[in-house]
Amino acid sequence: MAEGKAAHPAASHRPASTFAAQAAAAADRRETRGRWLLSAPALLILLFAAIGPLVIVVIYSFLKKGGYGGVEWEFSTDAWFSVVFTKDIFSDAVTLADAHMSILWRSVKLSFFTTVMALVFGFPTAYFIATRNEKSRDLWLFLITIPFWTNLLIRTFAVMEVIRNEGIVNSILQGLGLIDAPIQILFTDFAVMMGLLYVYLPLMVLPLYASMERIDFRLVEAGYDLYATRWHVLRRVIFPLVKPGVIAGSILVFIPSLGAYVTPRVLGGGRNLMLGNLIEMQFGQGRNWPLGAALSITLMAIVMIALLFYVKNASNTEARHG
Amino acid sequence: MSAAVAVEAKNVSKIFGAGPGEVRALDNVSVTIQQNEFFTLLGPSGCGKTTLLRLIAGFEMPTEGSILLEGEEVAHLPPFKRHVNTVFQSYALFPHMTVAQNIAFGLEMLGKPKAEVQSTVSAMLKLVRMEELKDRRTSQISGGQQQRVALARALAPRPKVLLLDEPLSALDLKLRKEMQIELKRMQLETGITFIFVTHDQEEALTMSDRIAVMSKGKILQIGSPTEIYEHPTVRFVADFIGETNFIEAEVMQRIGSDGQIKLPSGIVISHPLGENVGVGAKVTLAIRPERIDLVRPGTEAHLSGTVENIVYFGTDTTFHVELEGSQQEVTVRVQNRRGHQEVLKAGDTVGMRIAPEAMQILKD
Numbered sequence: 001m002a003e004g005k006a007a008h009p010a011a012s013h014r015p016a017s018t019f020a021a022q023a024a025a026a027a028d029r030r031e032t033r034g035r036w037l038l039s040a041p042a043l044l045i046l047l048f049a050a051i052g053p054l055v056i057v058v059i060y061s062f063l064k065k066g067g068y069g070g071v072e073w074e075f076s077t078d079a080w081f082s083v084v085f086t087k088d089i090f091s092d093a094v095t096l097a098d099a100h101m102s103i104l105w106r107s108v109k110l111s112f113f114t115t116v117m118a119l120v121f122g123f124p125t126a127y128f129i130a131t132r133n134e135k136s137r138d139l140w141l142f143l144i145t146i147p148f149w150t151n152l153l154i155r156t157f158a159v160m161e162v163i164r165n166e167g168i169v170n171s172i173l174q175g176l177g178l179i180d181a182p183i184q185i186l187f188t189d190f191a192v193m194m195g196l197l198y199v200y201l202p203l204m205v206l207p208l209y210a211s212m213e214r215i216d217f218r219l220v221e222a223g224y225d226l227y228a229t230r231w232h233v234l235r236r237v238i239f240p241l242v243k244p245g246v247i248a249g250s251i252l253v254f255i256p257s258l259g260a261y262v263t264p265r266v267l268g269g270g271r272n273l274m275l276g277n278l279i280e281m282q283f284g285q286g287r288n289w290p291l292g293a294a295l296s297i298t299l300m301a302i303v304m305i306a307l308l309f310y311v312k313n314a315s316n317t318e319a320r321h322g
Numbered sequence: 323m324s325a326a327v328a329v330e331a332k333n334v335s336k337i338f339g340a341g342p343g344e345v346r347a348l349d350n351v352s353v354t355i356q357q358n359e360f361f362t363l364l365g366p367s368g369c370g371k372t373t374l375l376r377l378i379a380g381f382e383m384p385t386e387g388s389i390l391l392e393g394e395e396v397a398h399l400p401p402f403k404r405h406v407n408t409v410f411q412s413y414a415l416f417p418h419m420t421v422a423q424n425i426a427f428g429l430e431m432l433g434k435p436k437a438e439v440q441s442t443v444s445a446m447l448k449l450v451r452m453e454e455l456k457d458r459r460t461s462q463i464s465g466g467q468q469q470r471v472a473l474a475r476a477l478a479p480r481p482k483v484l485l486l487d488e489p490l491s492a493l494d495l496k497l498r499k500e501m502q503i504e505l506k507r508m509q510l511e512t513g514i515t516f517i518f519v520t521h522d523q524e525e526a527l528t529m530s531d532r533i534a535v536m537s538k539g540k541i542l543q544i545g546s547p548t549e550i551y552e553h554p555t556v557r558f559v560a561d562f563i564g565e566t567n568f569i570e571a572e573v574m575q576r577i578g579s580d581g582q583i584k585l586p587s588g589i590v591i592s593h594p595l596g597e598n599v600g601v602g603a604k605v606t607l608a609i610r611p612e613r614i615d616l617v618r619p620g621t622e623a624h625l626s627g628t629v630e631n632i633v634y635f636g637t638d639t640t641f642h643v644e645l646e647g648s649q650q651e652v653t654v655r656v657q658n659r660r661g662h663q664e665v666l667k668a669g670d671t672v673g674m675r676i677a678p679e680a681m682q683i684l685k686d
Contacts, residue, residue, distance in 0.1 A: 216412070216414065218410055218412055218414040219414050219416060219417075221381055221401070221408075221410070221414065222408070222410060222414035222415075222416070223416075223427075224380075224381075224400065224401040224402050225379060225380075225381075225401050225402075225406075225407055225408045225476075226402075226407065226427050226428035226431055226475070226476075226479070227402045227428055227431040227432050227479065228402055228427070228431045229402055229431075232431055236427070237416060240418040241417070241418060
């Protein structure tokens with residue numbers, strides 16, 4: 001403004017400032033338009049690949065199932081009813097759908113424990129990497145991402161090879177004479193959890209590392225200086241500072257674990273089903289597409305609740321740092 | 323106050339790294355710091371002053387030697403087992419806590435009862451005049467205020483010794499001056515031993531009871547500010563603190579500890595000599611610019627020369643005088659007690675008179 005005025009001494013102050021305001025507004029508009037243009041490809045993908053199918057799934061969940069799969073275009077809440085309840089074929093007695101409930105419970109339970117274990121293993125790992133010098137940090141991060149190079153199915157079969165009755169773990173334990181008969185690890189909940197942990201651990205380590213890397217380690221020194229023991233420094237100084245990373249990592253592990261399909265299928269051996277398998281069954285052998293759709297939405301609802309928790313916490317920490 | 327010892331470092335060495343790349347940060351340093359003393363470690367960056375502080379705090383372990391805290395060996399204790407607190411150069415305040423929570427941290431870690439924590443915190447807030455901002459996040463207060471919180475946090479557990487690692491270096495000049503006075507006030511009020519690390523000689527002179535001047539991992543001289551300033555024993559100390567003229571002189575005669583010294587002008591003066599200075603030895607005299615009087619040529623003087631240039635500083639005027647018979651330049655500072663007077667101009671010849679006690683013979 002001042003410059004404009006100096007360049008045109010004859011012009012009065014007011015038109016100059018109005019002009020400047022207009023120019024600024026125009027620039028703002030241009031910038032906004034530019035941003036929309038830049039995000040258009042992503043928005044289009046979201047519209048056609050995420051929102052579109054989602055709408056279809058929601059609609060299908062309120063339709064009648066077709067005889068051989070597919071749907072009949074007739075409104076029905078049967079699918080939603082059978083997510084939670086079963087009706088006895090003969091007596092029409094309504095009871096809770098035990099199979100669904102136990103699978104739902106197992107999914108949440110296994111995902112929760114996977115997340116906790118990922119945190120237990122991931123936290124020290126991330127701390128270790130964050131405290132290395134810059135050069136070796138890159139190497140460690142690179143090593144963390146290596147499992148992603150191989151196909152998930154192959155990795156899961158590899159885990160199976162390790163834990164099956166004739167596998168490496170059991171044969172070593174037997175060879176050492178520690179056990180007489182092989183321990184049944186494969187096809188248990190524990191095996192599923194181990195598999196999930198193995199697959200999703202990097203998703204915990206990376207966000208944890210990202211937030212740890214930003215810690216000013218002089219704060220740790222300050223903690224020690226103020227009589228905090230190692231445990232207290234961890235709990236009172238480091239943990240609060242990496243909380244955003246803990247939350248992000250937990251979400252990144254919990255959500256895909258909840259919807260996992262390959263791992264419980266291979267390591268759970270068809271007995272230890274999770275939600276993902278149940279949904280797949282409805283679209284396959286079960287030939288009950290509306291139920292599959294309703295279950296998918298149930299899964300999504302759980303994920304949404306987890307995300308809401310995340311957003312709430314994230315905004316809290318942001319306000320604190322702001 | 324009792325003259326009990328607060329901290330004693332005995333033959334402490336610290337080596338970082340190993341092999342050809344090793345760095346000897348501290349080289350056989352010994353120092354005794356009295357209780358209730360404001361003790362300053364002064365030196366340029368890389369002289370080892372911060373290393374010595376970190377050894378006392380417990381962040382580093384000495385390679386050799388021992389560190390005693392009130393007579394007790396602490397060299398291998400972790401920092402949380404030493405009753406010593408630090409004010410960090412970067413303050414290192416916990417960003418996820420409020421001002422009051424920061425101050426309470428050390429007390430809570432010591433397991434003090436809640437009521438005591440609260441009363442100490444409010445006393446500390448009062449001491450550093452931060453009562454109104456106690457519920458602010460540390461990111462929402464200014465640098466000077468952060469400095470005060472860091473100080474309060476370190477003082478709250480009533481440490482036996484408070485270590486201050488260049489705490490004022492991030493503040494602007496005016497605030498720094500205020501904090502210097504403030505720090506001194508707090509030291510007197512709390513009666514806690516302060517060990518202060520700085521590279522700012524003025525800061526060291528204004529606040530300290532005693533100063534240790536360090537260079538290249540060694541302590542060169544320990545003394546009160548006046549001793550350090552007026553009687554530097556080595557060239558580095560004379561040069562690092564304030565401005566100094568170094569004038570070469572020759573020992574002509576020696577009777578007991580008294581000697582006759584010939585100045586570059588040929589004039590011989592009597593001056594007490596150190597032990598290992600014999601006849602014929604060259605000695606260096608350190609003379610402060612403000613201790614030299616300019617006199618008219620012809621009157622009795624120790625040195626004479628030609629005025630090269632004159633720089634006016636407001637409170638005083640500095641004359642650069644080239645010594646007669648040598649290329650050496652001597653700086654003379656004259657206070658403008660009667661305002662600026664243009665008696666001299668560049669090119670004039672002047673005499674210089676120096677009181678004998680203002681000439682300090684250096685060891686090297």
